[in-house]
Amino acid sequence: MSEIILRPATVDDAAEMLAIYAPYVIQTTVSSEYDAPTLEEFTRRIRTFTEKLPWLVCIIDGEVAGYGYASPHRTRAAYQWSVETSIYVAQDWHRHGIAGAIYAALFEVLAMQGYYNIYVGITSPNERSMKFHKSMGFVISGAYQESMYKFGQWRDVLWMGRSLRPHDGAPEPTVPFPEISDSPLVSRALRQAMQRIHDV
DSSP: OOOEEEEEOOGGGHHHHHHHHHHHHHHOSSSOOSSOOOHHHHHHHHHHHTTTSOEEEEEETTEEEEEEEEEESOSSGGGTTEEEEEEEEOGGGTTSSHHHHHHHHHHHHHHHHTOOEEEEEEESSOHHHHHHHHHTTOEEEEEEEEEEEETTEEEEEEEEEEESSOOOSOOOOOOOGGGTTTSHHHHHHHHHHHTTOOOO
């Protein structure tokens, strides 16, 4: 039986995570970047975002099979309770429930931190991603028509969103992820999410 670990990512995971991400940049429109970041830049992103938000990594038999993270949705104050999410899974590990497990963990962790909304931008057409996000509770929020130019073509970006909690009253300040990353509640959320991974 394979050993499966779902845990917070560290900079030590950067090279393996970048190896997963780079083909999405170079070969697909999933990423809006033209060139894959350097390891130095990718490591900087991990350090910067994890000061407040979770980056999670799925390791199977000692190798990174996928990762996901949250980033700020907008930088102005009124948006501080909303995040964007991204998940990348190694090509050999598609259809094993890894993306769903990472999302399930992110939902729990971000709710613990006090966030209210998750948004994801999907470059169209991508029916597989739309179907997956609908299965995870996302609904279509809108689209930016012909807002992205890559591989010689203008493309729409569809936005989908998911609420993490009722929008009742004024929100409390969010809690930085490092303050809860070692808590029993986060550990339990990660263990429960791992149960979604199958056939490994």
